[in-house]
Amino acid sequence: MKKILIVFLILPLILLCGFKKQEKPSLLLSNAPISKNTTTRIERNFMARQRIYYSLFSPSGFKYAGIRMQISKQDTKVSRWGFSIVSTEDIYIVKGDSEYKNYIVINSPGHYIIQFFYLNNKRYPFIHREFMVH
Numbered sequence: 001m002k003k004i005l006i007v008f009l010i011l012p013l014i015l016l017c018g019f020k021k022q023e024k025p026s027l028l029l030s031n032a033p034i035s036k037n038t039t040t041r042i043e044r045n046f047m048a049r050q051r052i053y054y055s056l057f058s059p060s061g062f063k064y065a066g067i068r069m070q071i072s073k074q075d076t077k078v079s080r081w082g083f084s085i086v087s088t089e090d091i092y093i094v095k096g097d098s099e100y101k102n103y104i105v106i107n108s109p110g111h112y113i114i115q116f117f118y119l120n121n122k123r124y125p126f127i128h129r130e131f132m133v134h
Contacts, residue, residue: 025058025127027116034101044131046106053103056116056127061096066119071104074111086112090119106133 028034028042034055046052056067071087086106093100106112111132115125 023059025056025062025116027114027127027129028055028057029053029114029129029131030055033103044129046131046133048109048133049105049107051103051105052131053101054114056100058098061098062093062100063095064118064120065092065095067091067093067100068117068119068122070115070117070125071106072113072115073108074113083113109133 029044029046030041030053031043031046031050032041032053034053067090069087069089069091070085072083073086074082075084087104091100091102104114109132111130113128113130115128117123117125
């Protein structure tokens with residue numbers, strides 16, 4: 001009886017103290033340079049040949065110095081589940097930095113997905129967003 005009581009007392013303590021909340025990164029897309037004043041103008045629809053500004057933010061800092069950005073376009077003419085890779089770029093940042101900003105330009109209309117991977121794990125993106133180019 002005492003063993004069962006101890007298990008029921010220790011198990012909740014382990015569950016409450018053992019797991020810490022993981023802070024997830026965020027990705028903002030906008031048609032204007034992203035700053036503290038323009039974070040309310042986040043968009044998902046853009047015009048072709050327009051600069052698409054993005055800001056990648058990680059509250060606890062990036063785990064690794066290498067990040068891969070990949071842009072895919074949904075297309076019915078491609079055999080890879082309807083997606084074709086439009087652009088891939090390897091980005092090297094200082095490990096522990098919490099923000100990376102840049103922009104991209106896409107010339108053709110369509111439905112796109114932007115994904116970010118750590119270079120040591122290129123199979124699973126740590127964040128992705130969908131957007132449209134008209």
